[in-house]
Amino acid sequence: MMNMGHDVKKWIVVLGVTSVGWLGFGDPTNLDLPSEAEDAVKAKVLWYRQPASAWIEALPVGNGRLGAMVFGGTHEELLRLNEDTVWTGGPYDPHGDGEGVKALPEIRRLVFEGKGKEAEALFEKTMMAKIWDQAQYQPLGDLRLTFPGHGVVTDYRRELDLDTAIARTAYRVGETAFVREAFASPVDQAIVVRLTADRPGTIHLTATLDGRVNARRRGDESWTVRSEAPATVLLRGQTASFRGSTERLRYEARLTAAAEGGKVEVVNASEHDTLKVTAADAVTLFVAAATSFKNYRDAGGDPEIRAKNDLSKAAAKPFDRIRADHVAEHRRLFRKVELDFGPEPEPALPTDERFEAFASGKDPNLAALYFHFGRYLLIGCSRPASQPANLQGLWNADMNPAWGSKYTSNINLEMNYWPADVANLEECAEPFYAMISDLAETSRKTARVNWGARGWMFGHNTDIWRATAPIHGAYWGAWHTGAGWLSVQLWDHYLFTRDRKFLETYYPVMKSAAEFFLDTLVVHPKSGWLVTCPSGSPENGPGGDPMWTRNPDGTRNRPVGIAAGPTMDLQIVGELFDLCAQASEILGVDPDFRRQVRQMRPKLAPMQVGRLGQLQEWLEDVDSPDDKHRHVSHLWGLYPGTSISPRKTPKLAEAAKQSLRLRGDAGTGWSMAWKINFWARLLDGDHTYEMLKRQLALTTALTGKGGTYPNLLDAHPPFQIDGNLGGAAGIAEMLLQSHEGAIDLLPALPKALPRGSFRGLRARGGFEVDASWADGILAGVTIRSLTGNACRVRYGGRQVEFKTEPGKVYALDGRLRLTP
Ligand code: FUC
Numbered sequence: 004m005m006n007m008g009h010d011v012k013k014w015i016v017v018l019g020v021t022s023v024g025w026l027g028f029g030d031p032t033n034l035d036l037p038s039e040a041e042d043a044v045k046a047k048v049l050w051y052r053q054p055a056s057a058w059i060e061a062l063p064v065g066n067g068r069l070g071a072m073v074f075g076g077t078h079e080e081l082l083r084l085n086e087d088t089v090w091t092g093g094p095y096d097p098h099g100d101g102e103g104v105k106a107l108p109e110i111r112r113l114v115f116e117g118k119g120k121e122a123e124a125l126f127e128k129t130m131m132a133k134i135w136d137q138a139q140y141q142p143l144g145d146l147r148l149t150f151p152g153h154g155v156v157t158d159y160r161r162e163l164d165l166d167t168a169i170a171r172t173a174y175r176v177g178e179t180a181f182v183r184e185a186f187a188s189p190v191d192q193a194i195v196v197r198l199t200a201d202r203p204g205t206i207h208l209t210a211t212l213d214g215r216v217n218a219r220r221r222g223d224e225s226w227t228v229r230s231e232a233p234a235t236v237l238l239r240g241q242t243a244s245f246r247g248s249t250e251r252l253r254y255e256a257r258l259t260a261a262a263e264g265g266k267v268e269v270v271n272a273s274e275h276d277t278l279k280v281t282a283a284d285a286v287t288l289f290v291a292a293a294t295s296f297k298n299y300r301d302a303g304g305d306p307e308i309r310a311k312n313d314l315s316k317a318a319a320k321p322f323d324r325i326r327a328d329h330v331a332e333h334r335r336l337f338r339k340v341e342l343d344f345g346p347e348p349e350p351a352l353p354t355d356e357r358f359e360a361f362a363s364g365k366d367p368n369l370a371a372l373y374f375h376f377g378r379y380l381l382i383g384c385s386r387p388a389s390q391p392a393n394l395q396g397l398w399n400a401d402m403n404p405a406w407g408s409k410y411t412s413n414i415n416l417e418m419n420y421w422p423a424d425v426a427n428l429e430e431c432a433e434p435f436y437a438m439i440s441d442l443a444e445t446s447r448k449t450a451r452v453n454w455g456a457r458g459w460m461f462g463h464n465t466d467i468w469r470a471t472a473p474i475h476g477a478y479w480g481a482w483h484t485g486a487g488w489l490s491v492q493l494w495d496h497y498l499f500t501r502d503r504k505f506l507e508t509y510y511p512v513m514k515s516a517a518e519f520f521l522d523t524l525v526v527h528p529k530s531g532w533l534v535t536c537p538s539g540s541p542e543n544g545p546g547g548d549p550m551w552t553r554n555p556d557g558t559r560n561r562p563v564g565i566a567a568g569p570t571m572d573l574q575i576v577g578e579l580f581d582l583c584a585q586a587s588e589i590l591g592v593d594p595d596f597r598r599q600v601r602q603m604r605p606k607l608a609p610m611q612v613g614r615l616g617q618l619q620e621w622l623e624d625v626d627s628p629d630d631k632h633r634h635v636s637h638l639w640g641l642y643p644g645t646s647i648s649p650r651k652t653p654k655l656a657e658a659a660k661q662s663l664r665l666r667g668d669a670g671t672g673w674s675m676a677w678k679i680n681f682w683a684r685l686l687d688g689d690h691t692y693e694m695l696k697r698q699l700a701l702t703t704a705l706t707g708k709g710g711t712y713p714n715l716l717d718a719h720p721p722f723q724i725d726g727n728l729g730g731a732a733g734i735a736e737m738l739l740q741s742h743e744g745a746i747d748l749l750p751a752l753p754k755a756l757p758r759g760s761f762r763g764l765r766a767r768g769g770f771e772v773d774a775s776w777a778d779g780i781l782a783g784v785t786i787r788s789l790t791g792n793a794c795r796v797r798y799g800g801r802q803v804e805f806k807t808e809p810g811k812v813y814a815l816d817g818r819l820r821l822t823p
Contacts (some may be wrong), residue, residue, distance in 0.1 A: 080147070121537075146194075224242055291317065692755050
């Protein structure tokens with residue numbers, strides 16, 4: 004644990020400091036660092052008056068692959084390190100003995116006869132993965148810096164500038180001002196820590212690298228730390244084995260220091276070499292890391308080659324260039340979008356003290372900061388060639404992370420990528436699309452052995468090894484329309500970009516997802532509708548028994564989850580069939596396949612309104628009014644799907660609203676983020692904002708029940724990044740929608756946000772949109788046409804349509820009149 008070595012009372016609050024720059028404080032360095040505190044970026048800084056006392060206060064930096072949580076301590080600084088391929092185990096085939104397909108007719112019969120428990124038992128006997136779990140994501144280790152004599156400091160401030168992607172810690176010890184900057188460079192593939200002081204020869208520190216061991220599970224992971232000339236410390240290890248595989252992943256992290264003035268030396272300890280820097284004017288520390296992961300089939304790489312190469316290249320480059328290249332590359336993505344909710348200066352309060360003002364309506368720009376932070380996180384944890392954002396994005400300090408910090412795909416993985424198009428970060432979704440291609444390969448076996456079907460399918464979980472056989476139990480694992488959902492998100496990317504090449508590349512994936520359902524949908528014996536079976540409505544149970552109950556002897560009763568034709572499935576499969584028909588038409592291929600999906604589409608079970616006025620979650624009207632479950636899967640058709648809408652299907656939209664009322668507004672991270680999007684799609688701005696307020700309520704314990712931690716990360720006890728990213732998408736959804744053949748401006752603008760502007764949000768059809776509003780009314784809009792499609796714009800009952808040319812910009816006033 005971290006020993007701050009200071010008396011909290013000694014922290015001196017700097018009066019006159021604005022929420023951003025160093026005004027009234029004075030830049031305590033003599034460094035010629037570029038000034039980043041330009042007006043345009045002022046709102047995009049998280050800052051604090053004290054070091055992080057826990058992970059939920061530390062600040063994330065990441066380059067997609069390498070990440071760190073920076074604590075900003077003085078006597079001791081801690082960076083908890085991650086590399087996104089550090090997972091347990093190695094490549095493996097998760098499938099069991101292949102008996103599933105033989106049992107399928109019997110499982111279906113049991114489901115249709117209402118014998119859920121028996122059906123689940125047979126499913127679990129025949130269809131599950133050979134191990135009912137998957138590999139888990141692991142921390143890389145810790146970088147710990149110790150600064151003798153820095154126990155008592157003044158003028159302390161730490162911040163994360165979202166516009167530079169640099170975490171900065173500054174304070175004085177006596178008369179000397181110290182500044183520390185940390186960032187993860189996407190250009191130079193290293194975590195860089197720069198230490199400066201305003202007096203020469205005053206920097207003294209030791210730097211250590213540590214691996215981690217699993218105290219709880221006593222895994223068989225192992226690591227060593229030793230040194231190599233010149234001045235390099237290296238951490239070398241192997242993650243724990245995962246029972247399903249015979250291989251284990253190897254990793255290596257390397258640390259070196261370059262000092263200006265003073266001395267850097269290696270201190271040899273019996274088992275743990277460290278770096279020692281004495282009397283330097285300035286120091287740059289570099290950490291590079293790699294693992295033996297090559298791809299999901301091959302963990303035979305050499306971590307040493309990559310780590311060594313990255314480290315020597317970074318360390319040979321002048322610091323100013325490393326920093327400038329890092330900032331430029333980050334800004335290339337980050338600056339594509341602007342958003343603010345009014346020009347008022349933010350309160351001169353540190354970030355962790357702004358929540359109260361936001362709750363009372365005084366600081367609406369905290370919501371803008373939350374939006375920018377969502378974009379910052381996606382840029383930091385998902386870049387071309389990295390792994391996709393897992394449950395914690397990239398940042399995990401726990402050897403036993405919640406849900407393995409894997410990829411849960413009955414909401415979480417998909418939600419991570421909801422902002423990618425609308426918030427103009429399409430590059431960041433590349434790893435997600437690459438993963439979908441992998442899954443479309445690995446899950447063919449699952450489709451074959453459990454369902455005897457063509458194509459690919461996907462349930463509720465995967466890991467870095469792209470395992471797809473059902474895990475955890477039938478209650479979770481029977482749901483299997485994930486490939487349909489992922490295909491809808493692929494198609495949606497095409498709708499945003501109209502990128503024909505992308506469609507050509509991914510059409511086979513979409514088609515193969517549809518083929519699976521062509522082969523596996525069955526006629527429901529009572530209704531005659533086509534349904535999925537066996538399936539489930541993610542992590543919820545029909546029969547008004549959604550909650551887990553305890554027996555008198557203390558054992559837990561699991562509700563039955565297995566079902567035929569849950570509403571979510573039919574919405575997903577319906578949209579999958581529709582998009583396949585359209586895509587095959589656009590590409591001019593597969594007329595027979597197109598005819599087939601079009602014929603099957605109307606035979607799918609329809610959405611139904613139940614006795615409570617709710618949209619039914621299941622085929623039968625069994626939704627309980629007491630069901631407060633966080634998953635609201637049956638509203639998938641409202642968001643991210645498009646089959647429910649107040650304009651096109653008002654009755655279903657009303658029923659969806661009733662379902663939301665029955666569920667209530669409470670929830671943990673991602674559930675509230677989903678509800679922000681639902682209410683925005685229902686065009687109810689005030690309720691959308693109500694949900695946003697709930698999500699942006701301060702939570703200070705890792706076990707909190709939803710809300711936001713002081714470092715703005717989302718509280719889903721403990722932490723999941725989906726809420727941050729889904730929340731950012733929801734904020735965009737209040738301001739711009741484009742899923743109904745038009746650009747809808749300010750469709751769910753709440754009264755609480757009467758003024759504001761945005762720049763660079765993307766709309767389907769290939770447009771980039773800027774808009775501003777005042778007194779709750781649109782002031783003007785600018786639309787850049789990316790592909791030359793005709794453009795339809797709607798606002799306040801008006802609608803205009805005009806032709807566009809690629810690359811041209813069109814300006815409209817608040818009454819939607821084209822202006823020259
Ligand atoms: C689903 C959710 C949980 C959690 C987990 C990772 O199982 O029901 O709340 O988010 O994924």
